[in-house]
Amino acid sequence: xxxxxxxxxxxxxxxxxxxxxxxxxxxxxxxxxxxxxxxxxxxxxxxxxxxxxxxxxxxxxxxxxxxxxxxxxxxxxxxxxxxxxxxxxxxxxxxxxxxxxxxxxxxxxxxxxxxxxxxxxxxxxxxxxxxxxxxxxxxxxxxxxxxxxxxxxxxxxxxxxxxxxxxxxxxxxxxxxxxxx
Numbered sequence: 001x002x003x004x005x006x007x008x009x010x011x012x013x014x015x016x017x018x019x020x021x022x023x024x025x026x027x028x029x030x031x032x033x034x035x036x037x038x039x040x041x042x043x044x045x046x047x048x049x050x051x052x053x054x055x056x057x058x059x060x061x062x063x064x065x066x067x068x069x070x071x072x073x074x075x076x077x078x079x080x081x082x083x084x085x086x087x088x089x090x091x092x093x094x095x096x097x098x099x100x101x102x103x104x105x106x107x108x109x110x111x112x113x114x115x116x117x118x119x120x121x122x123x124x125x126x127x128x129x130x131x132x133x134x135x136x137x138x139x140x141x142x143x144x145x146x147x148x149x150x151x152x153x154x155x156x157x158x159x160x161x162x163x164x165x166x167x168x169x170x171x172x173x174x175x176x177x178x179x180x181x
Contacts, residue, residue, distance in 0.1 A: 019144035021179035022152050026138060029155055033132045035172055036123030039089055039096045042178055049092030056121045062086035066102045066169070073136075073158055074104055074166045081105055089121055094177040098151075103168035107161060122159075122168065130162030136169075148180040 028038045036054055044052035066074070066082045076082060085101045101122050105113050108126065115125045123131070137156040142149050153174040159167045 018148045018152075018176075018180040019142070022140060022142065022174075025174060025178060026140070026153055026155075029174075030135055030138075033130075034123040034127070035097070035099075035133070035155070035157075035170075036089070036121040039091065039121075039178075043091035043094075043096065046094075046178070048094050048177075052091060054089055054091050054096065054121050054124075056087040056089055056119050058117075058119065059086040059088075064100065064102075070102050070169050073169055074102065076104055083116075085116060085122065087121070095175050096178050097172050097174045099173070100171040101168050102170075103159075104166070107165055107167050122170070126159070126161070126167060129167065131159050131167060132162075134158045134160060141173075148176050150176050152176055152179055 025038075025042070028041075029035055032038045039054050040052055043049060043054060062084060064084045064086075066084070071078065071080075071082065074082065081104075082102050083105050085103065087099050087101070088095050089097045089099060099122075103116075103122065108129075112125050116122065135155060135157050139154040140152070141154060142152050151173045155170075155172045155174075157170050157172070159170060161167045
C-alpha cells in the first residue's frame with residue numbers, strides 16, 4: 001500500500017491577477033514531469049491546507065473506453081487492457097483540477113494498481129517509475145474578460161515512464177480555485 005504523504009513544499013510566489021496565474025500555471029505544468037507535484041506547490045503557496053496534501057476524489061462509476069487514437073499513443077493493441085480513472089484533485093477542500101486518465105495497468109506494479117483504487121493521485125502512485133510528460137494539447141478556457149469561469153485551463157498529455165513506454169494519457173481541466181481563490 002502506498003501511504004498518502006504531504007508533498008515537498010517549495011516556496012512559490014504567484015502573480016497577482018487570475019489571468020497571470022493561469023499563464024504561470026500553464027508554464028509550471030509544461031515544465032514539470034508531474035502535474036501532482038505542481039498542484040502540491042500551488043496548494044502550499046495558496047495556503048489551502050497544512051500540510052499541503054493533494055487528494056484524488058475518484059468517480060468510481062465512470063467508465064470511458066479509450067478510442068483508437070488513445071490506444072495508438074499508448075502503444076497498445078485492441079486486446080490490451082486500458083483502465084479509465086476520473087478524479088477531482090483537491091487540497092484543503094478546494095478542487096484544483098478534474099482529470100481523466102487512461103492508463104495501462106500492465107506497465108504498473110501490482111501495488112500501484114491497488115493504490116489507484118483509492119484516493120492517491122496518479123502522479124504520486126507512479127513517481128517510482130520516473131515519469132515525464134509530453135504535452136499533446138493546451139487550451140486556455142478564459143480570455144481574462146468577465147468573471148473567472150470554473151474551468152480555466154485544459155492540458156492533454158501523455159505520461160511516459162522512465163523506460164520510454166507510455167503509461168497513460170491524461171486530460172486535466174484546471175479549476176478557478178487555483179487562480180482566483
